[in-house]
Amino acid sequence: xxxxxxxxxxxxxxxxxxxxxxxxxxxxxxxxxxxxxxxxxxxxxxxxxxxxxxxxxxxxxxxxxxxxxxxxxxxxxxxxxxxxxxxxxxxxxxxxxxxxxxxxxxxxxxxxxxxxxxxxxxxxxxxxxxxxxxxxxxxxxxxxx
Numbered sequence: 001x002x003x004x005x006x007x008x009x010x011x012x013x014x015x016x017x018x019x020x021x022x023x024x025x026x027x028x029x030x031x032x033x034x035x036x037x038x039x040x041x042x043x044x045x046x047x048x049x050x051x052x053x054x055x056x057x058x059x060x061x062x063x064x065x066x067x068x069x070x071x072x073x074x075x076x077x078x079x080x081x082x083x084x085x086x087x088x089x090x091x092x093x094x095x096x097x098x099x100x101x102x103x104x105x106x107x108x109x110x111x112x113x114x115x116x117x118x119x120x121x122x123x124x125x126x127x128x129x130x131x132x133x134x135x136x137x138x139x140x141x142x143x144x145x
Contacts, residue, residue: 009045012053013068016043020064022093022117022132027065031056061095062130063115091140093117093130102128 005016014034028035033047034056045053057065084098095117102110116129120141123133133139 005041005043007041007043007045008070009050009053011050011070012045013070014043014045014053014057015066015068017064017066019126020062020117020129022062022064022130024061024132026059026061027056030059061089061093061115062117063112066114088120088141092120092134094120 003018005018007014007016028037031048031052034044034053036042036044048056054067057067060066084096084100087095087097089095095115096112097115098113100112100116102112102116104110118128119126119130119133121134121137121139123137123139124131125133
């Protein structure tokens, strides 16, 4: 089960699920005022506006970062559930964007929201999900474009 960590600026709460993180670095490269991997806590939501935080969290390729608007915040900042979309990332995971149901070999069903990164390289220790191992093994998919 995923360990969740929550960080809030009072208006928005950022939720980080560490076991889903593929360490793409998009968060801290896109919003270094909030995402600071060398510090504790590493997420400091007071560093940027709610609008910028929401926009950056939506860029998380694995779904490890999500958000919820706190009571009294503008509900228009949250997206309605989008249609499911699949993106093949070059030399990386298969990204399923939107809601999907994952049925595991043991019959267990798991509902996933936002973005789910599925392993394509075969080296993940967290199959069927990506754990970033594709970088470690030098996975190169010539057909990914």
